[in-house]
Amino acid sequence: MNDTWKNILISVLSAFLAFVTSYYFYIEQLKINKLDLHKDFDKNYFSKPKFPSDSIVLTVNNEEKEQLGIMKISLVNFSSKNYLDIPIKIKLTPIDTKNFKILSYSAVGEKEFYDNITEEKKMKFDGESYNFSYIVSSMNRTEKSDYGLQLRILFEGSEEPKISISAKNVSVQDYDVSHSPYQKNLNLKASLLGIGTLIVLFIIVMFLMLAILSPIISWSTRKSDVKNRQKYAKELFDVIKSESLQIGTTDEELRDFVATMLYKQQLERWNNKTIIGRWSLGMIAPNIEDHKIEL
Numbered sequence: 001m002n003d004t005w006k007n008i009l010i011s012v013l014s015a016f017l018a019f020v021t022s023y024y025f026y027i028e029q030l031k032i033n034k035l036d037l038h039k040d041f042d043k044n045y046f047s048k049p050k051f052p053s054d055s056i057v058l059t060v061n062n063e064e065k066e067q068l069g070i071m072k073i074s075l076v077n078f079s080s081k082n083y084l085d086i087p088i089k090i091k092l093t094p095i096d097t098k099n100f101k102i103l104s105y106s107a108v109g110e111k112e113f114y115d116n117i118t119e120e121k122k123m124k125f126d127g128e129s130y131n132f133s134y135i136v137s138s139m140n141r142t143e144k145s146d147y148g149l150q151l152r153i154l155f156e157g158s159e160e161p162k163i164s165i166s167a168k169n170v171s172v173q174d175y176d177v178s179h180s181p182y183q184k185n186l187n188l189k190a191s192l193l194g195i196g197t198l199i200v201l202f203i204i205v206m207f208l209m210l211a212i213l214s215p216i217i218s219w220s221t222r223k224s225d226v227k228n229r230q231k232y233a234k235e236l237f238d239v240i241k242s243e244s245l246q247i248g249t250t251d252e253e254l255r256d257f258v259a260t261m262l263y264k265q266q267l268e269r270w271n272n273k274t275i276i277g278r279w280s281l282g283m284i285a286p287n288i289e290d291h292k293i294e295l
Contacts, residue, residue: 035139035167036076038147038175041160045070068103069155073163074147075139075172078179083139083148086167087120090132090151093162097128100157107134107151110142117149130161143180211279218282226290233258233291251295259291266291 046068073090077083094100105123109116121133132151139148165172173179218225237258240246246254266286270278 033079033081033169034171034173034179035148035165036078036175036179037163037165037172038072038074038076038145039160039163040072040074041069042071043067043069043158043160045154065156067156069157071153071155071160073151073153073165074175075149075165075167076145076175077139077141077148078143079141079170082141083170084137086136086139086170088134088136088149088165088167090134091129091164092132092153093129093164094157095159095161100155100159100161102130102153102155104154105132105152107132107149109136110138110140110146110148145177145180214280215282218280218284222282222284229262229290230293233262234293236262237293255293255295259288259293262291263288 044067046065075088092102102123102125106114107117107119108114116137118135118137119133120135121131124131134149134151136149142148233255237254240258241251241254246257249257263286270286273281
């Protein structure tokens with residue numbers, strides 16, 4: 001196998017190993033047990049209409065309000081496992097407790113099933129934060145952003161509160177669509193397509209080098225190649241003559257002997273080459289005259 005095909009084989013093997021390594025890390029990443037937290041805050045969910053008569057009133061629990069907001073806190077399970085009977089605690093800490101008030105709330109499970117959610121304790125305000133406590137009977141892994149728990153809060157206020165969530169034996173991270181296995185599969189396919197494209201481009205470049213550049217280089221460097229062969233023949237000629245390895249031969253005979261020996265060596269290599277290998281050498285067949293030195 002010549003050096004060109006060795007380089008091609010090494011490149012293909014390297015690409016394959018890179019794919020195997022990337023796929024291994026992809027599988028390992030899926031094993032990370034995390035829930036994604038998605039927040040949706042709308043302070044103008046309901047607003048009191050403004051008309052000249054001003055006879056329309058917005059009331060909640062018999063209290064008149066100017067505007068109401070809604071906040072949705074969703075947990076999405078992009079991890080590699082399903083969860084059963086998982087306790088989840090949610091804490092909302094308003095920036096200004098005097099200007100934020102929860103008017104109503106409800107929690108729903110996946111596919112809008114309320115039966116999946118059990119309120120372990122009623123909401124409690126400790127003077128700084130609103131505390132919610134739930135047990136989710138099932139939270140199945142998803143690939144397309146379907147929430148396993150969503151807490152919906154009707155509130156009065158204008159500033160988004162801070163949110164902290166704790167779930168037993170599970171960590172929580174900010175929502176990112178790239179965490180989805182579906183998205184990761186798309187990214188993996190894109191990566192494989194990119195690697196495949198690079199391999200194809202590499203093969204095309206190597207083919208172009210063999211088909212076009214290599215013959216051109218061989219023809220353009222022919223004179224220097226002949227000089228190098230004659231230089232090597234001269235060195236071999238001098239060694240044989242100085243060491244008296246061919247006693248009884250004239251200089252012309254010794255020159256022809258060296259030229260014939262080197263020519264047959266090159267001819268054997270030429271005969272063992274494929275048509276591609278010969279084409280890369282510009283289809284320049286060995287010539288005994290290339291090895292004859294001037295005396």
